[in-house]
Structures are given as C-alpha cells and as structure tokens.
Amino acid sequence: MRLTTGTRRGTGALAILLLAGTTGCGGPDPGPEAVTPTTVRVLVRDINIRAEGVDCAGTGPYLYFHHRAPFRLLDPDGAALVTGKLPAGTAVAAFAEDLAVERVPTYCEFAVPVQVPQRTGYRLEVAGRPALDLTPDSSEGPALVAVVPA
Amino acid sequence: MRRLLAPLLAVLVLAGCTARPAGESAPALAGGASTMPGPVPADLALRPAPGTAPAAPAFTGGLTDGTPLTAARLWADRPVVFTFFSSWCTTCVARQDALSDLARRHRDRVVFVGVAGADQAEELQDYLRTHRVEYPVVVDEQQTIWRSYAVREPPAVVLVAKGGALLRGWPGGLDAAALEQRLGELVLAGSG
Numbered sequence: 001m002r003l004t005t006g007t008r009r010g011t012g013a014l015a016i017l018l019l020a021g022t023t024g025c026g027g028p029d030p031g032p033e034a035v036t037p038t039t040v041r042v043l044v045r046d047i048n049i050r051a052e053g054v055d056c057a058g059t060g061p062y063l064y065f066h067h068r069a070p071f072r073l074l075d076p077d078g079a080a081l082v083t084g085k086l087p088a089g090t091a092v093a094a095f096a097e098d099l100a101v102e103r104v105p106t107y108c109e110f111a112v113p114v115q116v117p118q119r120t121g122y123r124l125e126v127a128g129r130p131a132l133d134l135t136p137d138s139s140e141g142p143a144l145v146a147v148v149p150a
Numbered sequence: 151m152r153r154l155l156a157p158l159l160a161v162l163v164l165a166g167c168t169a170r171p172a173g174e175s176a177p178a179l180a181g182g183a184s185t186m187p188g189p190v191p192a193d194l195a196l197r198p199a200p201g202t203a204p205a206a207p208a209f210t211g212g213l214t215d216g217t218p219l220t221a222a223r224l225w226a227d228r229p230v231v232f233t234f235f236s237s238w239c240t241t242c243v244a245r246q247d248a249l250s251d252l253a254r255r256h257r258d259r260v261v262f263v264g265v266a267g268a269d270q271a272e273e274l275q276d277y278l279r280t281h282r283v284e285y286p287v288v289v290d291e292q293q294t295i296w297r298s299y300a301v302r303e304p305p306a307v308v309l310v311a312k313g314g315a316l317l318r319g320w321p322g323g324l325d326a327a328a329l330e331q332r333l334g335e336l337v338l339a340g341s342g
Contacts, residue, residue, distance in 0.1 A: 049321065051322065054241065055240045055241050058303075063303065068238040103321075
C-alpha cells in the first residue's frame with residue numbers, strides 16, 4: 001500500500017495525538033480515587049403482612065423496590081458513583097410486640113454493600129425514580145441509610 | 151461496481167442469517183395460546199363449593215403472545231389456580247419447578263394460570279422456559295388483576311372453584327406440596 005502526502009500528514013498527526021493521549025496532558029496521573037466500603041440500607045415502610053425474615057419487595061407504590069431493580073448511587077452533582085441491581089429485600093418486623101402469629105406487619109429492608117469515594121453527600125436512584133437522600137449512619141457499621149416514604 | 155457489491159453482499163449475508171425458511175413459523179411463546187387447556191376429563195369429580203364463598207373477581211387479560219384469556223370461561227367447567235408472580239421474585243423462583251410439575255400432573259382437571267406483574271417480556275420468557283411453565287400466563291403489566299385480588303407483592307396463590315367461587319387465597323404463596331394437599335381438601339373429590 002502506498003501513502004499519499006496528505007495521508008502521511010494525517011497519519012503523523014494521529015500518531016502525535018495518540019502519543020499525547022498515552023502520556024497524559026493534565027500533569028501527573030493522580031491514580032484511582034480512594035474508596036471506602038459501606039452499606040446502602042433502604043427501609044421501605046410498606047407495613048405488609050409477611051413472615052419475618054422472608055425475601056420481599058416493596059408493595060403498592062413501592063413495588064419498584066425489588067430484586068434486580070437497577071440502582072445508581074449519585075454524588076451531589078448527580079454523577080453516578082456506583083451502579084448495580086438491588087438484591088431481594090428482607091422482611092423486618094414493623095412493631096416490637098410479639099403478636100404470636102407467623103405473619104406479622106413488616107417493612108422490607110434492602111442492604112447493598114458498595115465501595116464509595118468520599119463526597120459531601122450521596123443519593124440513591126432506583127429504577128429511574130426520583131433519587132433519595134442518603135444519611136450516614138454508623139449504629140450497625142458504616143452505612144448510608146434512607147427511609148421510604150421519608 | 152465494487153461500491154455496489156459490498157452493500158449487496160452485506161444484505162445477502164444478513165438475510166441468510168435472519169430469514170426463516172418458507173413455511174417455518176416463529177417458536178411459540180411460553181405462556182401463550184398453545185398452553186390453553188384441553189377438554190375437561192369425563193371422570194373429573196369435584197367437591198361442592200361452599201355456598202358462602204364470595205365470587206372471584208372476573209377479568210379478561212392478554213397472554214404472553216397477546217391471546218385474550220377470560221377467567222370466567224376457564225372456571226365455568228373446572229377449578230382454577232391463579233399464581234401471581236414476577237420473574238425477579240426469589241421465592242417464586244425457588245418454588246416454580248415443583249409448581250410447574252404439579253400443574254402438569256393436574257393438566258385439564260385443575261387449570262393453572264400465571265399472572266405476571268411488574269415484569270419485562272424477555273425476562274419473563276426466560277423464567278417460563280427455565281422453570282418449564284406449561285400453563286397460560288397473563289401479562290398484568292399495570293397490576294390491575296393483582297389489585298382486584300388484593301395481591302400486593304409476589305408470590306400469591308388463589309384457588310377458585312368450578313363456577314367461580316373464591317375458595318382461598320394465600321398471600322406469600324405456598325409450595326407445591328401444600329397446594330396439592332389443599333386441592334385435595336377443597337376441590338378434588340376422592341383425593342383429600
């Protein structure tokens with residue numbers, strides 16, 4: 001294959017651009033951003049009758065909280081820090097009283113382990129719905145928590 | 151000429167990869183018209199439904215292939231089991247193989263009908279094929295049928311007697327062994 005003068009010029013310019021791209025144009029490479037392990041916990045307060053501890057989804061208007069529902073963990077600017085799919089929720093008793101029956105009023109709690117960089121705030125978007133504000137909570141290990149409805 | 155040849159070859163290659171031979175139809179969708187029940191067996195013996203049982207909510211819905219299903223036509227001549235489920239429901243997944251087998255063993259005597267809500271068509275088809283669901287499945291995209299039966303989340307099972315009496319509902323569903331026992335106690339004469 002023979003190259004014309006124009007083609008040679010174009011090839012030379014491309015090589016320079018590729019070289020610039022590989023060496024970096026913005027100074028020293030800062031390396032990957034440090035991340036911290038935490039757990040995103042969302043308590044869906046749907047007060048549905050279930051056996052405590054069974055897998056669950058949100059009910060009624062919160063049915064979009066379910067196993068395999070897509071989520072995005074966002075920073076205050078709306079940039080996605082983590083994306084993934086929800087695990088199944090777990091039914092937790094809504095009230096402390098022992099009702100002496102198998103199926104009791106419950107909430108559905110989702111717990112998602114994630115690794116996040118340090119930010120001033122975090123939000124959780126599930127299935128494209130409006131994002132929820134997450135609040136840091138260390139009462140049961142490092143966590144970012146939300147309650148639905150707030 | 152070369153400029154014309156390349157696109158022409160591409161079209162021919164694509165056509166050869168995607169077109170079906172003449173006379174060959176697309177495979178039937180799981181949960182579609184081909185899964186509708188056959189005639190009621192002549193020896194089907196049923197327990198009488200209690201006169202106090204309320205009427206089951208009647209509905210017409212579309213199967214996975216769009217075929218309309220009218221629930222009252224099914225329960226006009228045999229009991230019907232509705233299984234409310236979603237492909238993402240972990241409890242549904244855990245129980246489905248045994249429920250599919252139970253439905254096959256009672257085929258035409260007790261009709262099983264799946265009612266899939268809050269689901270995606272492709273994921274639903276994967277679920278139905280993976281778990282060998284060979285009974286009709288209504289796609290209840292907006293969960294209107296779910297709501298008419300007070301189903302708030304999957305799984306749930308509802309048993310309707312021949313004639314349309316609502317016999318029992320199990321929010322949270324139940325496994326195949328428990329359902330078979332309840333079929334014997336509530337609808338099938340000589341087996342409970």
